[in-house]
Amino acid sequence: MTARRLAGILSGRAALIVLMVVWLFPVYWLVLTAFKLKVDIESPEPVWFVVPVLDNFVWLQQNFAFDPLKHSLIVVFLSVGIATVLGAPMAYALARFPFKRRDDVEFWVISTRMLPPEALIIPYYVIMIHIHLINTITGLTIIYSAINLPVIVWILLAFYRMMPASTEEAARIDGCSLWSAYFRIVIPMSASSIVAAALIIWIMTWNEFFFSFVLTSSNTTLPVEVASFLANGFNPQYGPMAAAGLVLTIPPLLIAFFGRQYLIRGIQGLAGGEAR
């Protein structure tokens, strides 16, 4: 019995390790390619290990425009900030105050999260042309804020529902106004959830490709700029491409390692509270 059990545990762990290796191999290959010399990348036999060299990053530094990085940072921080500042009170109001047709409002907010982006892209595109915000950072920020808002409401709504209302009620009885109760009691109590929600939309916005690709051309964000390496079909620069991809991956990676608890909570929240 014990021997069989040990064998079971060992084979289970072995399966886990194999799956993990397969799953992470693409990431390993990306990192490897980014640090390879051109001869190693274009060798006829696979090169599995190399002594890392920085040639590709040097190439990037010399040939790569840094505007997209700047645009990305501006758009992401602005839109996540706007969505968080507007979304947290929205979620709180939906969770706490009984108002007319609250269920309908809630359903509407949540259903906007499920809208397929391809259904919205055409009207956004034409509207952006008419109000002269096509190919601008402002236009992109507005769109991203609107996309992020329902996500943050959705994550925080589940949290505020679970949070007991007694603390705020006590504060209200002691003479706090609605807003000061919100700022002094609710925000500190829900800070970690707000951080979790903000981190997850930060990553989603940082990675976003579709809207940025369609709505901007010269004033574009980093993912679109990195993607342009792939379009360059005849003389592909594999090394710099991998290096640029790695640069694009670094912020989410940092978040994953330093904020892993928040991130896991945030992604669970994405599925809605009922899944917990």
Place this chain on the structure above:
Amino acid sequence: MPGFVLLALATFPPFLYALYLSVFNFDNQAKVATQFVWLKNYATILTNGRSLHAFGETLIISFESTFLSIVFGFAIALLIQRYAPRLDTWLLILFLLPMIISPVVAALNFSLLLNTLYGPIDQVLYVFTHAVIAWTDTPFLATEVIVMNQVWQSTPFAILLFYSGLQSLPLEALEAARVDGAQGFTFLWFITLPLLRSIVIVTVLFEFLLASAQFTPTQLLTSGGPGNATESIALYIYRVGIAETGSISLAAAAGVIALIVTVIIATIWVKTTKSRDLYGIERGAVWGEANS
């Protein structure tokens, strides 16, 4: 609340505008709708081979990748929970990496891996088969490449949901079933899965929505090719509406249809969740009581 105003402005007018655009002819120079044509654009979409193919392709990709994500996600979540519970946060984060990586980087990654000349997969296969496989040159393989990319990126979500679902199962019920002699796959199929029913449904819904809206891999990995074989609906809308001829109205109509399909699927699933959720919870509760 300013938030509601922004959300209202960002969702209602574009949707109505899409409806409006979809029943007109669109003047591409002046960027205004000119002539009211009733449902002509919808008729075109529903009879045109290319658009029907795009819908079909999107459905195939979505079904395949949803199924595979669910299977892999469940297996990995189960393995982590059974065999490495102490390392769970680290393992989850490692498995989550593909999900937090930009779809652009994922596509770029797979283009490196599957490169016909320099990619490790082709080079290893060449040693065994002496055949060069051009992954994006046949419709079947190209579709599978897209599915693979999608599964790689979207499975982590399923892993995480199933894992938290497994963690939340009532231990008493599981113990009781064990005592009654349920084991192995019987145990999984008749005990664990029914208890996780609502989570399974939520996950399937979410994976399906993710997969059906995918644009990046089809644009970057196969550019819809060979021919239009792997053109997903998002890519079709972008190309027809903006990149190629600028048939804004046609693309808007396709968008509205995609929206309707999504809403139908979402509604069915949400309804199922609601009616079945109760069932699962009730059962768990009864078992828990019986045991305590």
